[in-house]
Amino acid sequence: MTEPPQTEEGWFVLHDFRDVDWDAWRDAPDRERERAVAEGVEYLEDHEAVVDADEGTSAVFSVVGDKADLLVMHLRPTLDHLSTAERRFEHTALGEFTEQATSYVSVTEVSGYVSDAYFAEDEEEVDEGxxxxxxxxxxxxxxxxxxxxxxxxxxxxxEEVNWYDLPFDERADLMAGHGETARKWGGKVDQIISSSLGLDDWEWGVTLFAGDAVDIKDIVYELRFDDATSKYGEFGSFFVGRRFPPADLGAYLRG
Amino acid sequence: MTEPPQTEEGWFVLHDFRDVDWDAWRDAPDRERERAVAEGVEYLEDHEAVVDADEGTSAVFSVVGDKADLLVMHLRPTLDHLSTAERRFEHTALGEFTEQATSYVSVTEVSGYVSDAYFAEDEEEVDEGxxxxxxxxxxxxxxxxxxxxxxxxxxxxxEEVNWYDLPFDERADLMAGHGETARKWGGKVDQIISSSLGLDDWEWGVTLFAGDAVDIKDIVYELRFDDATSKYGEFGSFFVGRRFPPADLGAYLRG
Amino acid sequence: MTEPPQTEEGWFVLHDFRDVDWDAWRDAPDRERERAVAEGVEYLEDHEAVVDADEGTSAVFSVVGDKADLLVMHLRPTLDHLSTAERRFEHTALGEFTEQATSYVSVTEVSGYVSDAYFAEDEEEVDEGxxxxxxxxxxxxxxxxxxxxxxxxxxxxxEEVNWYDLPFDERADLMAGHGETARKWGGKVDQIISSSLGLDDWEWGVTLFAGDAVDIKDIVYELRFDDATSKYGEFGSFFVGRRFPPADLGAYLRG
Amino acid sequence: MTEPPQTEEGWFVLHDFRDVDWDAWRDAPDRERERAVAEGVEYLEDHEAVVDADEGTSAVFSVVGDKADLLVMHLRPTLDHLSTAERRFEHTALGEFTEQATSYVSVTEVSGYVSDAYFAEDEEEVDEGxxxxxxxxxxxxxxxxxxxxxxxxxxxxxEEVNWYDLPFDERADLMAGHGETARKWGGKVDQIISSSLGLDDWEWGVTLFAGDAVDIKDIVYELRFDDATSKYGEFGSFFVGRRFPPADLGAYLRG
Amino acid sequence: MTEPPQTEEGWFVLHDFRDVDWDAWRDAPDRERERAVAEGVEYLEDHEAVVDADEGTSAVFSVVGDKADLLVMHLRPTLDHLSTAERRFEHTALGEFTEQATSYVSVTEVSGYVSDAYFAEDEEEVDEGxxxxxxxxxxxxxxxxxxxxxxxxxxxxxEEVNWYDLPFDERADLMAGHGETARKWGGKVDQIISSSLGLDDWEWGVTLFAGDAVDIKDIVYELRFDDATSKYGEFGSFFVGRRFPPADLGAYLRG
Structure with missing residues (x-):
């Protein structure tokens, strides 16, 4: 058995992808649509304001393509908060016009590959910065x-190329190289890494943010050439969209 | 042909995952919802009390994410008990508001890899503990x-890395190492191992229980580095949720 | 090109898996349910009595888990008989409460790997037993x-481990070892082997029967260690259930 | 880059697989069913008579198992003819009782592997036979x-066994061996080979015809042992059925 | 880490595949169908005229086979334009008769493998042609x-054959060979290459155009033998269709 890295966890994360039922939306009377928008905005504003927990954050995004129309992303201290947020969405009038397209459950994580100082035995010694x-x-x-x-x-x-068989130091080196490439994009692309081992079907979720969508394409392409990724990375579906303020929900739905 | 391990079986297990039809739930009159809750609670309490068999156990869990909303888990002496429990759920008024999202059929099992004393030829000799x-x-x-x-x-x-081609002793060593890692989590994480060879699409089902959801992530991550898993483990979908008492079903459904 | 085995075929086989629409069943008036049971029982009894052909056999099974509720299995001299039986089911009132979940088309087969005497050139010479x-x-x-x-x-x-590249004798040896393991289960587990090359998506279908469901798990597990299976076997979905007499259909549907 | 074979193309092919909505069929009044049969027969007879193009051929088949109920097969000089035939089916009253289960788009092809004389530079020299x-x-x-x-x-x-990396002569030898095996079945099994590179998800479609369904199983099994197939063949779903004259559509639907 | 190529991006691309709900279409009164055609034509003409952006292009295609009926393709300066175009389609009366079958999000790209002069450091030096x-x-x-x-x-x-592990020069050579083969088809087949790294599930989208559909089959077949493809290309689903002017939408829908 090779040595696992130490990890530190933060908030649990729900990526809640929703399909809009456009047929139902077109057919609905104005009053019902207004109610759906009003309850949707209230739900989203309440969750962005984290009225349901002591800490956390939420946001809503439009999603391009057929895989989903909306992404509602919640970060909260416990899985129970996510379960409640997911069900409360269903109870809004907006829920009536959407189906859950897919979702992802994970927990934010940093690992000891690159931040070993943080995992020093004597917690007092860890630098405040x-x-x-x-x-x-x-x-x-x-x-x-x-x-x-x-x-x-x-x-x-x-069968031949197996990340989990590598010695810790080799994995740490690969992750350091990976981090270096990613850091070059600092200021242009932010990322949230969350672990989903035991929580969902893949091992990690990656959420990237950028002011320019081409930067998303470029960083994913560039990272594909670093050894940690080219040899050891395996990927699921990619979703792309853009954040909007809850108040714009009506404009989004009206096209 | 390499030697298979001896095994001992206990109860058959049904993991019955259910999706709630939230659109139907929102649209239903109060009286129908109350009836669904009442019949659902009765079904769950009866099955937790195992009124349908001489022995066994059942529980209900909320599930986070789109893969299911509820998990009803039954352990019973025969497959017939599971078949009946599965159909009786459909006949409750709660059944009307759910669809079976997926399921898993298996039978609890211990194997002779690590408990060979138990499989000693002379049953008398086996220690009571x-x-x-x-x-x-x-x-x-x-x-x-x-x-x-x-x-x-x-x-x-x-084609190259094949568990079933390994000599018995090598498999036993790997399972011993695996068990040792798992045992370190004793008191924090419990597990039920059930075999599904001939019963469902994978070879085993694993059900973990923990008071802290981060421990689930951590044990699955740590085990991924032991040789039995890193080289030989292949995994299907992961489902995560939390047990609740049947009496809380109404609260769950009301969000 | 390596040498294919000789084969002898018998009856064509349809495994017709059906999902019950429990929502429709719950909502239907008693009269419609009674009619569905009556027409279902008649269909099943007629087919078990093989009124539609000169020879063959049929049976109905309950299936545990979400993959299906019922399995209706037909063995008949021609594909045309299977096509008719499949469509006739749809025309019963029971058909109204079910959808075809999946199915499998094959033809029973014995091969010359282990019964070469049977495939001797001079048919007269073959032993009556x-x-x-x-x-x-x-x-x-x-x-x-x-x-x-x-x-x-x-x-x-x-790419490396390829059954169809092995010399005939090696395949025959492997199948002999496989058969020996299976024979140890004689009296406890019966099996029907049917070929589906050109008829369905896999190469063979295997149907096992046992009085004790644990024996099904045990034989599938034990066979996984014989070389013909450990190196060369690839498997699709597993379905498990239990035969019941047509007259019990109503009891099955009523839960 | 290794040398591609020369090819000659003929008609474009649509395999149009249809599911019958048996629930709708059972519930429909006689008049609607009669109209569906009448319009279905007319559509099928017109297309078998190729009234929509200068040349081509069409046929309808019943399909056994859950993957489809009907296969309507069209061969025509252009993709546009196929597009029209596909849409016209939807406009018949029969279309109302069916959904497209799946389909396959290809173009008939012979290749220079085995018929190099045909691809001689001087077209005049090609033998009339x-x-x-x-x-x-x-x-x-x-x-x-x-x-x-x-x-x-x-x-x-x-990664190791790659058809497209083989020298032309080696591919030609393998195809010659493949053709030899197939030719042994001449008179019992006919085949249409059509290319779907750039047209559909696999590289070729194979359509076999036989008076005895066991011959289909046997040729597919025997071919699996020739080197072109055992090492280099990869297969999708298999569909099996039987041709019937359009006039028998009503009998087919009535079971 | 091997060196990534430089790239230049142009327009974002949405391939929006739509299924027509033929059952709804057949059942709709003439007035509704006329309105669907009128609004559909207006939507398509407006988007082909790019009234929604400063630059870009759009087109509509019929698609053969069950994977879709229509392809609406939009190229625009930003992802936001694509998101709006996608939603506006849903708000037309035509949207009521279609469902999104699938889609693809990408951005047009040229890479420095074959056009290194273009990526010269001194932009002034780049040739106007x-x-x-x-x-x-x-x-x-x-x-x-x-x-x-x-x-x-x-x-x-x-695990053995890995494009992203090759040195830049080797990749550039392979792409040059690939480009040479493609260039032989100049005048007969045009292609648009767009990158979807971080935007959709595959790395690139390829859109080919040809006056003769056989040329599409032939170029895809020929390219499969060049080393960049035979060893390193992996492909998803193939869709084939034909462009038509928006004014012909009604004729298309009427069959």
């Missing part, structure tokens, strides 16, 4: 008005 | 109020 | 009141 | 009243 | 009245 950096990773803010990209991923466990 | 330990594995109690994680798994039969 | 044994394999009886397991399978055609 | 043979392959007649088998296939492009 | 060539690739015109073929693709990241 580092503490804040880690805190920002596991209890992140979601940027306004930016493009979002979500995808789940695994580290390969092939 | 060991007998009770095995009995607890194959006729388990389900812990109250805890998080649950279910996933199905296979042992790899790759 | 052997003839009857083969006849029992390709025109089998379906046991009453037993558990059933169905799964489709392929022989692996991997 | 060979021309007619090729013409029969790419503008085939569909046999009456026979069993049909359709499946799509690829040539393997594995 | 080359600039226009590149501009034509990333801001393409869509040809009238031609057959279209769309498919998504990846470069293989296998």
């Amino acid at each position: 580092l503490k804040q950096y880690i805190e920002g990773k596991i209890k992140p803010e979601l940027p306004d008005d930016e493009y979002v990209c979500f995808y789940p991923m695994d580290k390969r466990r092939g | 060991l007998k009770q330990y095995i009995e607890g594995k194959i006729k388990p109690e389900l812990p109250d109020d805890e998080y649950v994680c279910f996933y199905p798994m296979d042992k790899r039969r790759g | 052997l003839k009857q044994y083969i006849e029992g394999k390709i025109k089998p009886e379906l046991p009453d009141d037993e558990y059933v397991c169905f799964y489709p399978m392929d022989k692996r055609r991997g | 060979l021309k007619q043979y090729i013409e029969g392959k790419i503008k085939p007649e569909l046999p009456d009243d026979e069993y049909v088998c359709f499946y799509p296939m690829d040539k393997r492009r594995g | 080359l600039k226009q060539y590149i501009e034509g690739k990333i801001k393409p015109e869509l040809p009238d009245d031609e057959y279209v073929c769309f498919y998504p693709m990846d470069k293989r990241r296998g």
Whole structure:
């Protein structure tokens, strides 16, 4: 058995992807549509304001393409908060016009591959700046008005090429190289890494944010050439969209 | 042909995952919803009390994410009990508001890899403590109020890396190492192992219970590095949720 | 090109898996349900009595889990008989309460790997006992009141491990070892082997029958360790259920 | 880059698989069913008579199992003819009782692997008999009243075993061996080979016709042992059915 | 880490595949169908005229086979334009008769493998002709009245054969060979290459245009033998259809 990395967790995350039932929307009387928008805006504003928990954050995004129309993303201290948020959406009048297209359950995580100082035995010794950096990773803010990209991923466990068989140091080196490439994009692309081992079908979820959608394409392409990814990365579906303020929900639905 | 392990079986298991039809729920008059809750609570309480069989256990869990809303888990002496429990659910008024999202059929099992004393030829010789330990594995109690994680798994039969081609002793060593890692989590994470060879699409089902959902993530991550898993484990979908008492069904459905 | 085995075929087989629409069943008036049961029982009894053909056999099974509710299995001399039986089911009032969940089309087969005497050039020379044994394999009886397991399978055609590249004698040896293991279960587990090359998506269908469902799990597990299976077997979905007499259809549907 | 074979194309092919909505059929008044049969027969007879194009051929088949109920097969000079035929079916009253289960788009093809004389530079030199043979392959007649088998296939492009990396001569040898085996079945099994590169999800479609359904199983099994198939063949779903004259549509639907 | 190529992007692309609900279409009164056609034509003409943006292009295609009936293709400067175009379609009366079958999101791209002069550090030095060539690739015109073929693709990241592990020069050589083969088809087949890394489930989308549908089959077949494809190309679904002017929408729907 090779050594697992130490990890620190923050908030649980629900990526809740919704399809709008456009046929029902077109057919509905104005009054019902207005009620759906009003209750939808209230739900989204309440959750962005985190009235349901002591801490956390939420946001809503439009999604391009057939895989979903909306992404509602919740980060909360417990799985129970996510379960409640997911069900409360269904009880709004907006819920009546949507179906859950897919979803992803995970928990924010930083690992000891690259932040070993943070995992030093004597907690007192950890630098305050580092503490804040880690805190920002596991209890992140979601940027306004930016493009979002979500995808789940695994580290390969092939018959010949197997991440989990590598010695810790080799994995740490690969992750350091990966992090270096990602850091070059600092200021242009932000990312949230969350673990889904035991929680959902892939091992991690990655959520990227960028002001320019081409930067999303470019960072995913560039990272595909680093050794941690080219040899060991396996990917699920990619979703792309853009954050909007809850107050714009009506404009979104009206096209 | 390499030697198969000896096994001992206990109860048959049905993981019955259900989707709530939230559109129908929202549209239903109060009286119908109350009836659904009443009949649902009665069904769940009766099955938790095992009024349908001489022995066994049942529990209901909320499930986070789009893969299901509820998990009803039944353990019973025969497949026939599971078949009846599955159909009786459909005949409740609660059944009207749910569809079967997916399910899993298996039978609890302990194997001779790590408990060879138990499989000694002379049954008399088996220690009473060991007998009770095995009995607890194959006729388990389900812990109250805890998080649950279910996933199905296979042992790899790759062209090069093939569990079923390994000599018995090598498999026993790997399982011993695996068990050692799992045992470190004793008191924090409980597990039920059930075999589904010939019963469902994967070879085993694993059901984990923990008071802290992060422990579920952590044990699944740590185990991924032990050799039995890193080289030989293949996994299906992961489901995560939390047990609740039947009396809370109404609260769950009302959000 | 390596040498294919000789084969002898018997009856064509349709495994017709049906989902019950429990919502429609619950909502239907008693009269309609009674009619569905009456027409369903008549259909099943007529087909078990093989009123539609000169020879063959049929049976109905309950199925545990979400993959299906009922399995209706028909064995008949021609594909045309299966096509008619499949459509006639749709025309019963029971058809109204079911959808076809999935199905499997195949033809019973014995191969020359293990019964080469049977395939001797001079047909006269074949022993009468052997003839009857083969006849029992390709025109089998379906046991009453037993558990059933169905799964489709392929022989692996991997880049390195390829059944179809092995010399005939090696395949024959592997099949002999496989048969020996299976024979140990004689009296406890019966099996029907049917070929689906050109007829359905896998190469063979396997239907097992056993009085004790644990024996199904045990034989599938034990066979997984023989070389023909560990290296060369690939499997589709597994279905498990239990035969019941047509007259019990109403009891089944009423839960 | 290894050398591609020369090819000659004939008619475009649509395999249009249809599911009958048996619930709607059972519930429909006689008048509507009669109209569906009348319009269905007219559509099928018109297309078998190729009233929509200068040349081509069409046929209708019943299909056994859940993958489809009917296969309507059209061969025409252009993709546009197929597009029109596909849509016109939807405008018949029969269309109301069916959904498109799946389909396959391809174009008949012969390749220079085995018929290099045909691809000689000087067209004048090509033997008239060979021309007619090729013409029969790419503008085939569909046999009456026979069993049909359709499946799509690829040539393997594995990491180690890769058809497209083989030198032309090696591919030609393999195809010659394949053709030899297939020719042994001449008179018992006819086949149409059509290419779907750029047109559908696999590289080729294969349509087999035989008076005895066991011959379909036997040829597919025997071919699986020739080197072109055992090492390089990859297969999609298999569909099996039987041709019937359009006038029998009503009898088919009535069971 | 091997060196990624430089890239230049142009317009974002939405391939919006739509299924027509033929049952609803047949059942609709003439007035509703006329309104659907009128609003559909207006939507398509407005988008072909790019009234919604400063630049871009759109086109509509019929699609053969069950995977879709219509393809509406939009190229626009931003993802937001695509999101709006997608939703506006849903708000037309035509939207009522269609469902989104699938879709693909990407952005046109040229890479530095074969056009390194264009990516020279001193932009002034770039030849005007080359600039226009590149501009034509990333801001393409869509040809009238031609057959279209769309498919998504990846470069293989296998355990042994891994595009992303190759040195830049080797990849550049392979792409040069690939480009040479493609260029032989100049005048007969046009292609649009768009990247979907981070935007959709595959790495690139390829859209081919040809006056003769056989040329689509032939180029895809020929390219399969070049080393960049035979060893490194992996493909998703293939869609084939033909462009038509918006004014012909009614004729298309009426069959």
